[in-house]
Amino acid sequence: xxxxxxxxxxxxxxxxxxxxxxxxxxxxxxxxxxxxxxxxxxxxxxxxxxxxxxxxxxxxxxxxxxxxxxxxxxxxxxxxxxxxxxxxxxxxxxxxxxxxxxxxxxxxxxxxxxxxxxxxxxxxxxxxxxxxxxxxxxxxxxxxxxxxxxxxxxxxxxxxxxxxxxxxxxxxxxxxxxxxxxxxxxxxxxxxxxxxxxxxxxxxxxxxxxxxxxxxxxxxxxxxxxxxxxxxxxxxxxxxxxxxxxxxxxxxxxxxxxxxxxxxxxxxxxxxxxxxxxxxxxxxxxxxxxxxxxxxxxxxxxxxxxxxxxxxxxxxxxxxxxxxxxxxxxxxxxxxxx
Amino acid sequence: xxxxxxxxxxxxxxxxxxxxxxxxxxxxxxxxxxxxxxxxxxxxxxxxxxxxxxxxxxxxxxxxxxxxxxxxxxxxxxxxxxxxxxxxxxxxxxxxxxxxxxxxxxxxxxxxxxxxxxxxxxxxxxxxxxxxxxxxxxxxxxxxxxxxxxxxxxxxxxxxxxxxxxxxxxxxxxxxxxxxxxxxxxxxxxxxxxxxxxxxxxxxxxxxxxxxxxxxxxxxxxxxxxxxxxxxxxxxxxxxxxxxxxxxxxxxxxxxxxxxxxxxxxxxxxxxxxxxxxxxxxxxxxxxxxxxxxxxxxxxxxxxxxxxxxxxxxxxxxxxxxxxxxxxxxxxxxxxxxxxx
Numbered sequence: 001x002x003x004x005x006x007x008x009x010x011x012x013x014x015x016x017x018x019x020x021x022x023x024x025x026x027x028x029x030x031x032x033x034x035x036x037x038x039x040x041x042x043x044x045x046x047x048x049x050x051x052x053x054x055x056x057x058x059x060x061x062x063x064x065x066x067x068x069x070x071x072x073x074x075x076x077x078x079x080x081x082x083x084x085x086x087x088x089x090x091x092x093x094x095x096x097x098x099x100x101x102x103x104x105x106x107x108x109x110x111x112x113x114x115x116x117x118x119x120x121x122x123x124x125x126x127x128x129x130x131x132x133x134x135x136x137x138x139x140x141x142x143x144x145x146x147x148x149x150x151x152x153x154x155x156x157x158x159x160x161x162x163x164x165x166x167x168x169x170x171x172x173x174x175x176x177x178x179x180x181x182x183x184x185x186x187x188x189x190x191x192x193x194x195x196x197x198x199x200x201x202x203x204x205x206x207x208x209x210x211x212x213x214x215x216x217x218x219x220x221x222x223x224x225x226x227x228x229x230x231x232x233x234x235x236x237x238x239x240x241x242x243x244x245x246x247x248x249x250x251x252x253x254x255x256x257x258x259x260x261x262x263x264x265x266x267x268x269x270x271x272x273x274x275x276x277x278x279x280x281x282x283x284x285x286x287x288x289x290x291x292x293x294x295x296x297x298x299x300x301x302x303x304x305x306x307x308x309x310x311x312x313x314x315x316x317x318x319x320x321x322x323x324x325x326x327x328x329x330x331x332x333x334x335x336x337x338x
Numbered sequence: 339x340x341x342x343x344x345x346x347x348x349x350x351x352x353x354x355x356x357x358x359x360x361x362x363x364x365x366x367x368x369x370x371x372x373x374x375x376x377x378x379x380x381x382x383x384x385x386x387x388x389x390x391x392x393x394x395x396x397x398x399x400x401x402x403x404x405x406x407x408x409x410x411x412x413x414x415x416x417x418x419x420x421x422x423x424x425x426x427x428x429x430x431x432x433x434x435x436x437x438x439x440x441x442x443x444x445x446x447x448x449x450x451x452x453x454x455x456x457x458x459x460x461x462x463x464x465x466x467x468x469x470x471x472x473x474x475x476x477x478x479x480x481x482x483x484x485x486x487x488x489x490x491x492x493x494x495x496x497x498x499x500x501x502x503x504x505x506x507x508x509x510x511x512x513x514x515x516x517x518x519x520x521x522x523x524x525x526x527x528x529x530x531x532x533x534x535x536x537x538x539x540x541x542x543x544x545x546x547x548x549x550x551x552x553x554x555x556x557x558x559x560x561x562x563x564x565x566x567x568x569x570x571x572x573x574x575x576x577x578x579x580x581x582x583x584x585x586x587x588x589x590x591x592x593x594x595x596x597x598x599x600x601x602x603x604x605x606x607x608x609x610x611x612x613x614x615x616x617x618x619x620x621x622x623x624x625x626x627x628x629x630x631x632x633x634x635x636x637x638x639x640x641x642x643x644x645x646x647x648x649x650x651x652x653x654x655x656x657x658x659x660x661x662x663x664x665x666x667x668x669x670x671x672x673x674x675x676x677x678x679x
Binding site: 048049147163164193194195196197198199220221222223224225226227247250251260261262264265266267268269272273274275276277278279280282283 | 389390496497498526527528529530531532534535538553554555556557559560561580583593594595597598599600601602603604605608610612614
């Protein structure tokens with residue numbers, strides 16, 4: 001998949017820094033995050049709690065936490081349009097058209113007292129006047145496209161009348177209503193049973209393939225991205241640790257953090273592990289900027305400089321990058337051997 | 339402790355016989371647990387798996403006495419337990435302990451970690467001097483440093499540490515049965531591994547029987563000896579974990595297994611229809627999985643499949659059980675390089 005030279009990527013994030021300031025306390029949430037998603041491409045962002053993955057998704061959409069001053073530096077462009085310099089009014093007017101989001105808990109992202117069809121077409125009706133009949137038939141069409149049975153009747157139902165999986169389909173219908181260039185899904189299946197999860201992810205894939213939009217799938221579950229995204233970005237403590245083709249990151253990760261994460265996942269295949277290889281230690285405090293590599297204190301390969309000096313982005317292979325001193329050394333050794 | 343094996347030692351610690359639980363509100367009744375039986379022995383882990391609404395947590399609540407069964411019985415060391423917790427004998431109340439999903443919420447936020455663990459000891463009348471020593475011991479069992487973590491409050495420690503504190507607190511009552519209800523579901527994978535290792539060790543070293551409730555089959559595979567698969571309150575299949583996951587006999591187990599995403603392993607055939615399960619508000623007839631099952635026949639709707647032995651220690655409730663040898667070979671495995679084909 002190569003984007004044409006003229007067409008802007010669905011998403012460009014360059015050197016993004018996000019700090020939350022409340023009173024005299026500063027939380028350093030994102031540090032130097034860069035990322036690109038082309039149209040028609042699916043990218044997974046994987047990370048544990050505190051990795052900043054959800055803040056990244058929200059910053060891309062222009063959602064700011066309430067009651068907190070947010071200090072943002074860097075660039076975020078969706079289809080070439082600046083998201084950070086945009087006023088709130090501009091962001092609202094674009095909401096759902098340029099980029100839209102599918103949330104973890106559809107029950108909380110939808111209004112329980114409003115019939116679903118009205119919420120599905122909100123991204124359209126917010127922008128221009130649409131006759132009621134037309135809006136409703138558009139909602140029915142969308143419900144049909146996301147596989148909700150009996151869409152004419154279900155369009156009139158309230159969110160509480162749907163099962164979790166069906167409601168997430170409603171959430172997807174609402175997110176794609178205005179044909180966004182970029183669709184962000186933040187843990188879209190975490191609240192669902194595995195059997196339902198699979199169908200919802202299949203649907204997201206279909207929707208992306210049909211529309212040619214860029215898809216960002218944010219998750220804590222590395223296993224879920226296999227076969228689902230072209231590339232995977234691994235985040236830890238507000239930084240990108242590794243990024244590359246999903247199949248490579250999930251099978252031959254270069255970064256010690258990704259390796260540890262992968263080893264700690266209990267498996268359904270292979271030998272049973274009576275003792276799972278855990279990653280000792282915990283996340284560094286986000287109340288200070290991270291000097292060096294944020295994973296250094298937990299890393300089996302850490303050297304002195306890891307705690308002080310920020311690791312470079314090392315190209316492991318075409319399109320596969322790891323931010324790690326140990327990986328850098330390995331590369332140097334290989335170069336020297338040649 | 340001297341190792342003298344008497345017949346009493348081999349008797350199950352916990353027996354659940356023909357358990358039925360219903361929730362009634364107004365004219366509507368939810369048939370939450372339908373005729374479920376299993377036994378547990380000391381030093382063994384039994385996992386209850388199933389989707390939401392399968393009744394796994396309700397079974398746990400009935401075992402502890404938080405819900406009253408409509409029928410059936412819970413036996414602890416051969417003795418019938420009163421249905422509700424209030425009526426339970428004070429002496430046996432600490433014998434079954436629970437660890438919940440949200441570790442911080444299940445500890446007292448105003449008390450230190452030490453005080454949280456000491457509380458059940460005090461309730462059992464353990465002398466003050468002995469309590470402090472026992473608290474240290476319990477913190478060591480769960481792999482936490484008593485000096486640094488003991489004086490802290492639950493809000494000042496991480497989620498994984500808090501979950502280990504709740505395990506220590508549960509162990510303070512010296513329970514015969516430990517129930518872990520989605521105890522690692524809210525934790526990050528890197529932390530989850532530590533807590534699972536602690537639970538395993540506790541079962542081995544303290545010889546408790548653990549009832550491990552989880553929606554995650556991969557976790558269950560690495561932690562339990564026996565697995566019971568539940569669908570809509572019905573027991574589908576029960577037996578040794580590794581056997582069942584390697585070659586499910588029930589179509590639901592196979593479908594559940596096929597849906598678990600695993601890094602580097604392609605997803606298998608879904609093995610089920612897109613239908614929703616029947617309403618739990620209708621008195622169940624036949625197999626509850628039939629509408630989602632690819633092998634269902636009219637008999638499945640009419641006759642409840644009885645739990646039938648299909649191997650040593652294995653039983654399945656299905657009129658058309660899977661050919662287990664065929665299934666085992668169809669399950670995808672990691673390729674030599676561990677990469678996707």
